[in-house]
Amino acid sequence: xxxxxxxxxxxxxxxxxxxxxxxxxxxxxxxxxxxxxxxxxxxxxxxxxxxxxxxxxxxxxxxxxxxxxxxxxxxxxxxxxx
Numbered sequence: 524x525x526x527x528x529x530x531x532x533x534x535x536x537x538x539x540x541x542x543x544x545x546x547x548x549x550x551x552x553x554x555x556x557x558x559x560x561x562x563x564x565x566x567x568x569x570x571x572x573x574x575x576x577x578x579x580x581x582x583x584x585x586x587x588x589x590x591x592x593x594x595x596x597x598x599x600x601x602x603x604x605x
Contacts (some may be wrong), residue, residue: 576582585593599602
């Protein structure tokens with residue numbers, strides 16, 4: 524005949540497994556719910572976003588800093604336009 528503590532240990536293991544499984548399911552549910560909320564928020568804010576430049580005329584006339592940064596970028600990629 525087996526000692527009583529073996530059955531009790533098995534019972535506590537089962538309870539712990541159920542508890543951890545339910546906790547994991549609750550966490551997955553909460554993460555998916557949060558993800559769904561964020562997706563719905565981003566979809567509703569897309570209506571106001573057009574993607575256009577605020578002042579496109581300024582892009583036609585770059586300043587000296589922009590030209591210098593472009594030159595550094597081209598040099599780093601070893602592109603020669605001459």
